[in-house]
Amino acid sequence: MKTIELNISGMTCDACVGHVTKGLQSVSGVQNVSVDLASKTATVAGESFDVSQLVKAIEEEGYGASEDIGTSPSEKAAQTKAENIPLSSEGCSCCE
Numbered sequence: 001m002k003t004i005e006l007n008i009s010g011m012t013c014d015a016c017v018g019h020v021t022k023g024l025q026s027v028s029g030v031q032n033v034s035v036d037l038a039s040k041t042a043t044v045a046g047e048s049f050d051v052s053q054l055v056k057a058i059e060e061e062g063y064g065a066s067e068d069i070g071t072s073p074s075e076k077a078a079q080t081k082a083e084n085i086p087l088s089s090e091g092c093s094c095c096e
C-alpha cells in the first residue's frame with residue numbers, strides 16, 4: 001500500500017469534495033480517498049495507481065491537481081494564507 005497527497009485547486013464546497021472524491025475513486029488501484037476542503041488536499045491510498053491518472057481524473061471533474069512534493073508545512077501555510085479563498089459556495093460552478 002502506498003499513500004500520496006495531492007494539492008487540489010478549485011474546490012469551494014462540500015459538493016466539490018464529493019466530485020473530487022468520486023473522480024479519484026474511479027482510478028484503478030485506488031483503495032482509499034480522503035479529501036480535505038480546508039487544506040485543499042486529497043490523500044490517496046492504494047496498491048498500484050498512477051499519479052498522472054489521479055491528476056487526470058481530477059481535471060476531468062473540473063478541478064486542478066498537483067502532487068504534493070517537498071512542500072514544507074510552513075510554505076504550505078503561507079500559500080493557504082495567500083490564497084485566502086472563503087469556504088463558501090459563492091462562485092462555485094458545481095452546485096448552483
Ligand SMILES: [Cu+2]
Nearest residue numbers: 013016092094
Ligand atoms: Cu462546489
